[in-house]
Amino acid sequence: MPPENSEYAQYMRTDELLALQRTPEEWIHPDELLFQITHQSTELWLKLAIAQVLRAAERVAAGQPGQAELLVQRACTALRLITGQLEILRHLTPADFARLRPALGNGSGAESPGWQGLRRGGRELGRAFEVRLAATGDTLAGLYRGDPSGDFYRLAESLVELDERIALWRTEHYKIATRIIGHAVLGTHGTPVDALAKLITHKLYPRLWAVRTELTEAAR
Template identity: 25%
Template sequence: MGHDTVETPNLSFGRGGEPGRGTPYAQYVRLEELHSLQHPRSKEPAELSFIVTTQVMELLFDLLRHEWTQAREALREDDLTAALAALRRGTHVQDVLVESWDLLATMTPQEFNSFRALFGEASGFQSSAFLHLEFMLGNKNAALLNMYAEMPGTRAELAEALRAPGLYDEALALLARRGLAARPETSEHRYQPSEEVEAAWRRVYTDPEFAALQPLGEALLDVAERVTRWRQRHLTAVKRTMGGKPGSGGSSGLTWLRKSAEQDVFPELWTIRDEL
């Protein structure tokens, strides 16, 4: 074997912005900083699993938002191939998110209660990254912005997401441009099912002229199904660890989660199945 010199790239991503600290890998992924972010507040071993799982989910929320944004922009540009690729990548992220609940599946009520009081009113319901995804799905509610009154940057970002077209909005706009009378207008309120949209999707699945759009419908259903799986796993995890007690952030706990799990995402794609 030869003795060629391999040049190491000068990556300036170390903690605190200091170049040259640690290996190139540590610098690139900000390893030192990443592993310094877990601070359990109790001596309960299960708390570390709770913190790490929550942090991983937050990172995956950001990644999913990236993929859905790519898909939305591609739909806006009539690039169906790129949109489908982004949605496919996103479903892999969703699969990991769903399976992430396994890390908390065996936590007993005693373990959870041993540190629950230590994080006060903190709740996953307060996650701005998760709320951004909900807005992109059409589950919009302007009142939720009040949680971020003391975080003007986050509030402004979510307000923009509230006003912007969601993933489904852009899909329906594409259908309209292809000659289907789907509703393309954007709303700042929760999406409501439409007979017009249902008729448009029915034609996609029954009229050969629009058959090329069926992969989009199926890709959106893949997204919707995984959203439901996520909600169901969340419901089950909460039911197992804390039962029907109110949520730490003041939510109604199981009642709210159960209602959420029963709501179909992209509803017309489900209802047309009755007639196909």
């Protein structure tokens, strides 16, 4: 095994990272480790996604939609990864979660700094996109009637994918939550579990979805 003070450990700050979970002496139930690591790693991936989205907003403002699109795709990949890792929570039984739940107190995923930051960053990116679109003198409908290989068209589609990735995470999260604690019950922070289902249809970029309806109806 490499020494604990190896250059890798120092750069990755593994001592600090691996000390962020509750210890066995603190556990109410051993599955706290599974639950904490899943959510802590989610926050790390969201931190990366936020950084990419904010950089993308800067690139859009600078008139570089192609570079912005690549950055948004990184954020989309981060969201795909956190959606996939929810799968491990299927190994958390309802009885075991009920035992460890007191450790959460009144904590709620709605308080996640990662999700709050991504929403803020996403809105900033959306505003930058709208400003740049207006500067071109084009409309969304005009853009979507244009060349799908163009940088600005591809950027618009990457925003749609970002929105979709968020919805897919919310869908999986809702299904996992109901699998573990059921429907028509209160989750942490007193939030009804079925309220999560309503978030699935929320749109970060509603105009980018509405333009599809506009084009479909115009073609009738």
